Amino acid sequence: MHEDPRQIRRAMSELFSSFDGTKNELLPLLQSVQEKFGYLPESAMMEVARFISIPASKVYGTATFYAQFHFKPRGRNIIRVCQGTACHVRGGTKVLASIQGSIGVRVNESTPDLRFFLESVACIGACGLAPVISINEDTHGKLTPGRAVKALAEYD
Amino acid sequence: MKSLMDKCCDQCQHSPQTPCKDYVKCRKEGPICHENENCQQKRLVLLSMLTLQNPGDKQILLCKGTGCTSSGVVKLVDRLTEEIARHNLGDKITLKITGCHGFCEQGPIVIIEPEKVFYRHVLESDIEEIVNVHLMQGEVVERLLYTDPTTGQSARTYPEIPFYARQDRIVLHNCGHINPENIEEYILQDGYLALSRAIFTMMPQEVIEDVKVSGLRGRGGAGFPTGVKWQGAFNSKSDKKYVICNADEGDPGAFMDRSILEGDPHAVLEGMAIAGFAIGSDEGYIYVRAEYPLAIHRLNIAIAQAKEYGLLGDNILNSGFSYHIKIKAGAGAFVCGEETAMIASIEGGRGMPRNRPPFPVVQGLWGKPTCINNVETLANVPLIIRQGGAWYATIGTDNSKGTKIFSLTGNVNNTGLVEAPMGVTLRHIVFEIGGGLQEGKSFKAVQAGGPSGGCIPEKLLDLPMDFQSLTAAGVMMGSGGLVVVDEDTCMVDLARYFLSFTKNESCGQCGPCRLGTRQMLEILNRITEGKGKESDLDLLLELAEGVKLGSLCGLGKTVANPVLTTLRYFRDEYEAHIYENRCPARTCKEMITYFIKPDDCVACSLCLKACPAGAIKGAKKQVHVIEQDKCIKCGACLDACPDRFKAVECK
Numbered sequence: 001m002h003e004d005p006r007q008i009r010r011a012m013s014e015l016f017s018s019f020d021g022t023k024n025e026l027l028p029l030l031q032s033v034q035e036k037f038g039y040l041p042e043s044a045m046m047e048v049a050r051f052i053s054i055p056a057s058k059v060y061g062t063a064t065f066y067a068q069f070h071f072k073p074r075g076r077n078i079i080r081v082c083q084g085t086a087c088h089v090r091g092g093t094k095v096l097a098s099i100q101g102s103i104g105v106r107v108n109e110s111t112p113d114l115r116f117f118l119e120s121v122a123c124i125g126a127c128g129l130a131p132v133i134s135i136n137e138d139t140h141g142k143l144t145p146g147r148a149v150k151a152l153a154e155y156d
Numbered sequence: 157m158k159s160l161m162d163k164c165c166d167q168c169q170h171s172p173q174t175p176c177k178d179y180v181k182c183r184k185e186g187p188i189c190h191e192n193e194n195c196q197q198k199r200l201v202l203l204s205m206l207t208l209q210n211p212g213d214k215q216i217l218l219c220k221g222t223g224c225t226s227s228g229v230v231k232l233v234d235r236l237t238e239e240i241a242r243h244n245l246g247d248k249i250t251l252k253i254t255g256c257h258g259f260c261e262q263g264p265i266v267i268i269e270p271e272k273v274f275y276r277h278v279l280e281s282d283i284e285e286i287v288n289v290h291l292m293q294g295e296v297v298e299r300l301l302y303t304d305p306t307t308g309q310s311a312r313t314y315p316e317i318p319f320y321a322r323q324d325r326i327v328l329h330n331c332g333h334i335n336p337e338n339i340e341e342y343i344l345q346d347g348y349l350a351l352s353r354a355i356f357t358m359m360p361q362e363v364i365e366d367v368k369v370s371g372l373r374g375r376g377g378a379g380f381p382t383g384v385k386w387q388g389a390f391n392s393k394s395d396k397k398y399v400i401c402n403a404d405e406g407d408p409g410a411f412m413d414r415s416i417l418e419g420d421p422h423a424v425l426e427g428m429a430i431a432g433f434a435i436g437s438d439e440g441y442i443y444v445r446a447e448y449p450l451a452i453h454r455l456n457i458a459i460a461q462a463k464e465y466g467l468l469g470d471n472i473l474n475s476g477f478s479y480h481i482k483i484k485a486g487a488g489a490f491v492c493g494e495e496t497a498m499i500a501s502i503e504g505g506r507g508m509p510r511n512r513p514p515f516p517v518v519q520g521l522w523g524k525p526t527c528i529n530n531v532e533t534l535a536n537v538p539l540i541i542r543q544g545g546a547w548y549a550t551i552g553t554d555n556s557k558g559t560k561i562f563s564l565t566g567n568v569n570n571t572g573l574v575e576a577p578m579g580v581t582l583r584h585i586v587f588e589i590g591g592g593l594q595e596g597k598s599f600k601a602v603q604a605g606g607p608s609g610g611c612i613p614e615k616l617l618d619l620p621m622d623f624q625s626l627t628a629a630g631v632m633m634g635s636g637g638l639v640v641v642d643e644d645t646c647m648v649d650l651a652r653y654f655l656s657f658t659k660n661e662s663c664g665q666c667g668p669c670r671l672g673t674r675q676m677l678e679i680l681n682r683i684t685e686g687k688g689k690e691s692d693l694d695l696l697l698e699l700a701e702g703v704k705l706g707s708l709c710g711l712g713k714t715v716a717n718p719v720l721t722t723l724r725y726f727r728d729e730y731e732a733h734i735y736e737n738r739c740p741a742r743t744c745k746e747m748i749t750y751f752i753k754p755d756d757c758v759a760c761s762l763c764l765k766a767c768p769a770g771a772i773k774g775a776k777k778q779v780h781v782i783e784q785d786k787c788i789k790c791g792a793c794l795d796a797c798p799d800r801f802k803a804v805e806c807k
Contacts, residue, residue: 101768
């Protein structure tokens, strides 16, 4: 469904109604697209380029600069493993290793069944509870490798 | 008059469209435009309710910051609401959501006012007891009180807890005590009085002078004198000027800005408006990193409420001064915390730093004079204007005035936010306030200032934390993040960790930074994999020098600091990796092996079940064995093996 350019175009015109169409809206526009589709489909980026009258290459060039944007559909549940200093020092790498071992993907990959997408984040800002991961909107702290793997079970 | 924000009677004409200059002062001290004992009484009744003067009135404060929310506070709120309704206590007891107390590991935290009782690690199952024993019988639930890990003493109230008692929570005074989603509570704490004072009784230059007298220096990392920055923006002639609040808190390990934004957002709004007034701007942006959705949410509510009561917007309080604040969300790029990169990002482009001069105060956002200040810096401003720059200058040291909020994390007992006057020693922070190292391990170093900072070893623990002393030691204050590391942390791995972070975050436009960080990282990777060479250390130093000289922005200029300081103070660890193929902290994967001691294994299979890689073979009554080629060195087996057997070893 998401790859159908016509449906994307339709969804985009709806999205554009809350914007003015100026160049400085590029980042908020991309953020809205990602919120809607879960990633940035190529045809959506072309629509954005048309909407604010800048070359598509510029849209792509800006989007690829920021870690937040993804260009392929991702798994349903986004796991973000914090690799911040505090988490690192309290075993963050081991938590990442155990999650990777458990679901069999590397960072920035989705599980084949699209159940999970694994991301590593620089810092979630919950340093008092290191090591921390977030799954979708939920933050899980004070983890051990074992507890991290157990947390995954709650998500379909 | 249901809230302090409401009008007391129809004499009051205040609205954003028809503002009254005395509106803020009138909230607590009014009525001002007319004499009426009734109206005065209405305020007194509200005030005494809000400050819990009426006997029997209690407030239950629950922290709904990011940390406590992840620890389960939402269920507590629901349960408490139920129980209070069930026992009909709603008349005397109110539930209040607050921002972060800064003592996250103790969460979920529940505070009962006015007695200041502090309960920690509160579970849903504890709520009934709190309601029955404390709220209904007036007695304290002893087992939920905080106990000092070193002395074993328990503290009844939060002022008694050494972690808080030894701090000077001036900037953080509202965090954890007010509901950030209710402007009335900010007003109760003298909110927006500083703004009123500035726009009615001071000229912009006078505001700038007061900030100069205070000695306030930027809290984001560089420590640039705020008054001087504002003067620069003031001096620039332009039809349009901007204030940007840098809420991109990208330093891993730092969360003080997040706590201020989530716990006391109006302090930042008021600070920005005052900055705007001082430099001649009517528009401001708060650039918040994408990873802080709760902060964005709270800011949106705060801005809407400030606008609702005419404290932000056009012609504020009928002064002729207008100020509008918008929020811009970041998109996951550390370098956007750099001033010129942030400007580029707001303009809709890649966050790539620009050459300076021209400095943002001369030519910034869309080419206009722009003043960029950090969240904590701005949160200090209302205090300074309210109590005077001279008062502020009495706190701190001769080169660094005021307090600093440090985020103390890592292998320390009391992790959280520590606010102390500049000049406090690191030893005091780590041991007196932080409660020392966890599990009785020995102190190794403190990483200060995030990826731009450096590590401070034991012999420098008595270093006063101020800008000058830290720079002299080769470390940067940075955002104030302090990560304590113990004997089990490999310093080479820590340097490698920081390099991999900054290498990924480098925008790439300067050759030395783009290529130099990659090369330094490759060298560090090799060293941690046991493939280090003798020439590596000199090469690292040479590269570090080159990257520093050849980089345009702060990221490149400071990227080598973690390497330089770890080499300076922990050279022996590097040498052990290179010459002895040994990682003294037993962290570097290529140099350690996990194995099960056959004499101690009782074949309980706990490790087998815990292993996420299926690398353990064994059965009942059969000694378990780790298959080294499958082992991913995650340590889950070591955690799982019960203490009484201790059969798993890491060499």
